[in-house]
Amino acid sequence: MELKIRKNGENYIIDVNGEMDLYNSYKLKELVMKMLEKKVERFIINLENVDYIDSSGIGALIYICSTIKKMSMKLIITNIHGSVKKVIELTKLMGYFPITNSIEEAIQQMDE
Amino acid sequence: MENTYLSELKEIKVDEGSPLFDKTNMFYKEFPSDFRQIRYFTLLIVQTAPLEIKEINLLEQQISEIIKNAVKHGNKCDPERKVRVWYSFSPQHAHLVVQDEGDGFKDLEKWNDFNRKRLELLSRHDFENLQDYVSYRTLLSDDNDGGNALFAALEYWNGGFVFNTKRNAVAMLKKYPQKRQGISVE
Ligand SMILES: Nc1ncnc2c1ncn2[C@@H]1O[C@H](COP(=O)(O)OP(=O)(O)OP(=O)(O)O)[C@@H](O)[C@H]1O
Ligand SMILES: [Mg+2]
Numbered sequence: 001m002e003l004k005i006r007k008n009g010e011n012y013i014i015d016v017n018g019e020m021d022l023y024n025s026y027k028l029k030e031l032v033m034k035m036l037e038k039k040v041e042r043f044i045i046n047l048e049n050v051d052y053i054d055s056s057g058i059g060a061l062i063y064i065c066s067t068i069k070k071m072s073m074k075l076i077i078t079n080i081h082g083s084v085k086k087v088i089e090l091t092k093l094m095g096y097f098p099i100t101n102s103i104e105e106a107i108q109q110m111d112e
Numbered sequence: 113m114e115n116t117y118l119s120e121l122k123e124i125k126v127d128e129g130s131p132l133f134d135k136t137n138m139f140y141k142e143f144p145s146d147f148r149q150i151r152y153f154t155l156l157i158v159q160t161a162p163l164e165i166k167e168i169n170l171l172e173q174q175i176s177e178i179i180k181n182a183v184k185h186g187n188k189c190d191p192e193r194k195v196r197v198w199y200s201f202s203p204q205h206a207h208l209v210v211q212d213e214g215d216g217f218k219d220l221e222k223w224n225d226f227n228r229k230r231l232e233l234l235s236r237h238d239f240e241n242l243q244d245y246v247s248y249r250t251l252l253s254d255d256n257d258g259g260n261a262l263f264a265a266l267e268y269w270n271g272g273f274v275f276n277t278k279r280n281a282v283a284m285l286k287k288y289p290q291k292r293q294g295i296s297v298e
Contacts, residue, residue, distance in 0.1 A: 021151065022180060023148075026255070052169050052173065054173050054261075055177055055258040055259075058258050059260060060258070062258065082169075083170050083173065086168065086170050091260050091264045092230075092267075093246065093260075
């Protein structure tokens with residue numbers, strides 16, 4: 001799994017590439033925690049290039065989501081598709097996570 | 113009636129006499145409890161499944177969760193302890209029995225209570241209180257345990273998800289909808 005950070009105005013977009021599985025999901029968690037320490041306030045997690053997620057990946061997203069909520073920062077998860085979407089649906093978390101269909105939509109929602 | 117049936121289905125059962133434990137004509141493989149090889153072992157099993165049920169990695173993911181639980185919670189990643197897997201696949205079904213050498217899922221009833229609460233909050237769209245029910249954790253859970261795999265498992269294994277009496281073996285069945293020749297029914 002590879003993580004890349006891009007900046008768009010106040011928004012930090014994290015592009016996740018590869019598999020969010022039991023061996024590497026912690027990396028995303030660690031990255032977000034580091035960014036929070038550096039006072040980043042707006043996160044967009046882009047899952048466009050993620051075709052596989054397991055419970056550790058879902059767990060990482062839950063952890064990130066609840067931490068950011070508690071700190072009153074902003075998070076949007078975007079471009080969820082394929083089996084990633086299926087797993088989130090099976091876990092019934094589609095309504096729990098803040099989700100948009102595209103990065104553009106995410107940026108728009110951030111500004112609302 | 114329909115409702116009782118559904119809610120009855122959505123819980124983890126303990127029933128060693130369940131037909132899901134009948135291993136006749138199933139393939140068999142066993143593995144050491146090596147955490148680093150969980151996805152590899154899973155692939156060895158899933159590769160025998162027909163293409164149509166391997167749909168977008170979901171079957172693989174669901175099986176790896178059960179093997180991970182056996183390796184980690186059951187066998188405590190002790191390489192001396194084995195995970196035993198019986199499996200059978202067809203275009204219409206996936207059937208597995210996964211057994212470890214651990215003390216068993218003792219808190220199964222607590223998990224069912226927790227999950228019932230979770231489903232209740234979901235049906236009320238109570239996302240505020242859902243916060244405390246998105247992850248099932250015990251004193252033994254570590255940072256890498258998501259605490260959510262079995263929520264999805266119970267939804268995925270629509271033909272049943274049943275433990276043996278000792279609770280160190282779980283049998284599961286997924287039934288796939290029949291697709292008519294030439295017509296794809298989505
Ligand atoms: N084979 C097993 N032996 C003993 N306990 C088990 C077994 N399988 C599951 N459990 C118990 O069930 C609980 C829930 O399992 P589940 O897979 O949903 O979550 P998890 O393993 O803690 O995290 P993750 O979501 O990352 O898999 C575990 O915390 C464990 O206590
Ligand atoms: Mg698990």
